[in-house]
Amino acid sequence: MSQAGTLDQTGGRQSQDGFGVTARRDAWWVGPAFTAIGLSAFLIYGTWAAWQSSHFEIRKNVAGKVDWKGTQEAAPYLSPFYSPLIYDPQSHHAIIKGDLRPSWLPGWFPFSAAFLILAFPGLFRFTCYYYRKAYYRAMWADPPACAVGEPRKSYWGENRWPLILQNSHRYFMYFAVLFLVILGWDALKAFWWPTDRAGNFLDGGHQLGIGLGTLIMVANVCLLAGFTFGCNSFRHLVGGRLDCFSCPNNIAKLRPSYKLWRFSTLFNENHMQWAWLSLFSVGFTDVYIRMCALGIWTDLRIL
Amino acid sequence: MPQATFKVYRGDRSGGEFKDYSADISEGMVVLDAIHQIQATQAPDLACRWNCKAGKCGSCSAEINGKPRLMCMTRMETIPIDQPVTIQPVKTFPLIKDLVTDVSWNYKINKMIPPFRPKPPEADGTWRMAQEEVDRVQEFRKCIECFLCQDVCHILRDHHMLGDPEAAAAGTATGTAPGAETEAPPETFGGPRFMIRVASLEMHPLDTDDRLPLLKDKLNIGLCNITKCCTEVCPEHIKITDNGIIPLKERVVDEFYDPVMWLWRKIFGRKDERKTLQQLPVVAK
Numbered sequence: 001m002s003q004a005g006t007l008d009q010t011g012g013r014q015s016q017d018g019f020g021v022t023a024r025r026d027a028w029w030v031g032p033a034f035t036a037i038g039l040s041a042f043l044i045y046g047t048w049a050a051w052q053s054s055h056f057e058i059r060k061n062v063a064g065k066v067d068w069k070g071t072q073e074a075a076p077y078l079s080p081f082y083s084p085l086i087y088d089p090q091s092h093h094a095i096i097k098g099d100l101r102p103s104w105l106p107g108w109f110p111f112s113a114a115f116l117i118l119a120f121p122g123l124f125r126f127t128c129y130y131y132r133k134a135y136y137r138a139m140w141a142d143p144p145a146c147a148v149g150e151p152r153k154s155y156w157g158e159n160r161w162p163l164i165l166q167n168s169h170r171y172f173m174y175f176a177v178l179f180l181v182i183l184g185w186d187a188l189k190a191f192w193w194p195t196d197r198a199g200n201f202l203d204g205g206h207q208l209g210i211g212l213g214t215l216i217m218v219a220n221v222c223l224l225a226g227f228t229f230g231c232n233s234f235r236h237l238v239g240g241r242l243d244c245f246s247c248p249n250n251i252a253k254l255r256p257s258y259k260l261w262r263f264s265t266l267f268n269e270n271h272m273q274w275a276w277l278s279l280f281s282v283g284f285t286d287v288y289i290r291m292c293a294l295g296i297w298t299d300l301r302i303l
Numbered sequence: 304m305p306q307a308t309f310k311v312y313r314g315d316r317s318g319g320e321f322k323d324y325s326a327d328i329s330e331g332m333v334v335l336d337a338i339h340q341i342q343a344t345q346a347p348d349l350a351c352r353w354n355c356k357a358g359k360c361g362s363c364s365a366e367i368n369g370k371p372r373l374m375c376m377t378r379m380e381t382i383p384i385d386q387p388v389t390i391q392p393v394k395t396f397p398l399i400k401d402l403v404t405d406v407s408w409n410y411k412i413n414k415m416i417p418p419f420r421p422k423p424p425e426a427d428g429t430w431r432m433a434q435e436e437v438d439r440v441q442e443f444r445k446c447i448e449c450f451l452c453q454d455v456c457h458i459l460r461d462h463h464m465l466g467d468p469e470a471a472a473a474g475t476a477t478g479t480a481p482g483a484e485t486e487a488p489p490e491t492f493g494g495p496r497f498m499i500r501v502a503s504l505e506m507h508p509l510d511t512d513d514r515l516p517l518l519k520d521k522l523n524i525g526l527c528n529i530t531k532c533c534t535e536v537c538p539e540h541i542k543i544t545d546n547g548i549i550p551l552k553e554r555v556v557d558e559f560y561d562p563v564m565w566l567w568r569k570i571f572g573r574k575d576e577r578k579t580l581q582q583l584p585v586v587a588k
Contacts, residue, residue, distance in 0.1 A: 022369050023366065023368060023369030023389050023391065024368065024369035024370060025368050025369065025383075025386075026370075129529050129544075129549050132528060132529050133528075133529050133530050133531050133544075136528050136529075136530050137530055142457070142528065142530070143457040143461065143530060143532070146370075146371075146455050146530075146532035146535055146536065147366070147369055147370060147371060147394075147455055147460070147532070149461065150457060150461045153462070155458065155461075155462040155464075155526070156526075157458065157492075157523075157525055157526030157527060157528055158525050158526070158527070158528055159523060159525035159526050163528075164525065164560075167552075167556045167560040167561075168560075170553075170556065170561065232545070232549045232550070232553065233553060235550075236550060236553035236554075236557075240550050240553065241553065241554065241557060243505070243506055243507065243508050243510065244436065244508035244509075245433060245435060245436055245508070246431075246432070246433040246435075246436060246508065247508070251431050251432065251433040251434075254433055254435060258435060268545060269545075271545075
């Protein structure tokens with residue numbers, strides 16, 4: 001990286017440095033580079049997985065082999081990319097049993113049940129205050145790192161269209177809480193198996209069980225909860241918006257909002273870590289279920 | 304005793320350049336010690352602002368190897384001396400001489416912020432706050448006004464949104480930043496230091512004034528894109544963005560952007576006491 005060199009003091013103002021120009025000597029570009037790689041990898045994989053419209057749950061055929069075209073549920077798992085499953089012709093997870101894909105759409109056009117829901121968690125993360133920092137730095141170089149020159153001279157911030165829409169973050173947070181409930185329910189259902197430990201079907205009945213996928217789904221919900229409860233809009237909503245926790249005039253007993261605000265603050269202090277861990281866990285949960293559904297990995301039945 | 308080479312910026316508003324100096328490095332030394340040694344042995348006319356040498360006065364802000372830092376709190380053992388150590392004045396503000404810059408713009412911004420305006424005392428004539436409420440705003444009171452956060456903020460540093468505070472306060476965009484090369488008058492962004500000053504007042508349990516319109520329209524909090532450099536450089540480790548700017552942004556959303564909150568206020572009215580007690584006398588901060 002070039003150094004700032006002499007400072008042009010014309011008119012008493014140091015001139016604006018060019019893109020990447022800095023006197024910093026540390027590897028300031030490493031953080032943004034890893035961020036760009038991580039976010040891009042998730043975006044590419046997530047889009048591809050949502051496009052597939054298949055292998056979001058594990059099915060078996062009548063011969064008892066893992067087969068997407070089979071009709072029997074082999075494990076009580078559902079990929080978080082497809083939950084809630086708005087439609088599917090045969091999945092018992094589906095809200096509507098059928099195919100909602102418009103017949104007039106050309107075959108190559110991407111459409112799947114995942115596309116109907118992913119906008120909500122996607123926009124929750126897009127408008128998240130942490131992710132804003134991450135992609136403003138890594139993807140937009142505004143700035144690329146602290147005290148490092150930028151590529152553009154114009155700047156609107158979040159004062160004008162379209163970035164003024166970042167102020168809608170709280171609405172996506174409401175959806176994120178709803179999705180947390182849905183994914184929590186999915187994780188609970190992942191304890192309710194249609195097969196015994198040997199993999200034999202229970203003639204329509206179910207029994208309590210735990211597979212590795214169950215634990216992965218539970219961990220995913222826990223990490224998503226850590227991310228959602230530490231959300232800055234959530235923290236504001238539950239108590240941060242108040243100036244006075246002791247009002248009216250009772251400093252001995254604070255309002256419950258104070259404890260809720262402290263609870264959210266605990267998660268908020270590591271919001272970045274929760275953001276990355278939950279992003280990874282969502283992706284990995286889909287990868288695990290997809291790989292099991294493809295028959296490449298075999299789910300480990302623990303109980 | 305090891306020696307280190309320092310490339311120190313020398314100059315004034317008419318121009319300048321880096322000059323090389325050397326200093327003996329001993330255990331426990333900070334960068335400000337080296338600058339004092341250079342002043343004592345090689346450059347008595349080197350201008351440098353300092354006072355407490357304890358990280359509490361906020362005077363000795365500079366950019367050391369490109370990073371905004373306090374010279375008195377940067378230990379030499381944390382800096383590699385196998386190559387010259389670059390020391391230059393903070394970039395954002397106009398240079399006066401050598402390492403000294405004119406930060407008076409900040410004080411003009413400060414004057415825009417209405418001071419503390421408490422609600423009436425309780426029946427026994429006193430005011431009471433819970434310790435937990437004090438703790439929240441106390442973090443912001445740790446600020447030593449070193450203006451490193453203002454220096455590193457890219458809105459001020461790279462986009463020069465250092466408009467005339469008086470014009471901003473009057474609502475007339477006639478300000479010009481000193482030496483700015485842009486044709487249009489620059490917008491004014493209050494900067495992180497004054498966002499947390501507003502936060503210390505807005506979140507105060509006894510304060511009754513409403514500074515949200517000022518935050519939105521004059522200090523332009525919407526310009527902040529939360530890249531958190533201010534938090535990274537704060538020598539007092541104040542969580543400027545997470546505890547100050549973001550909560551203020553959320554309050555601005557409540558007041559100006561959230562249609563549900565607007566409807567709620569229309570139906571149920573405003574529950575807090577702000578805007579109803581604005582005729583109370585101002586208490587000096």
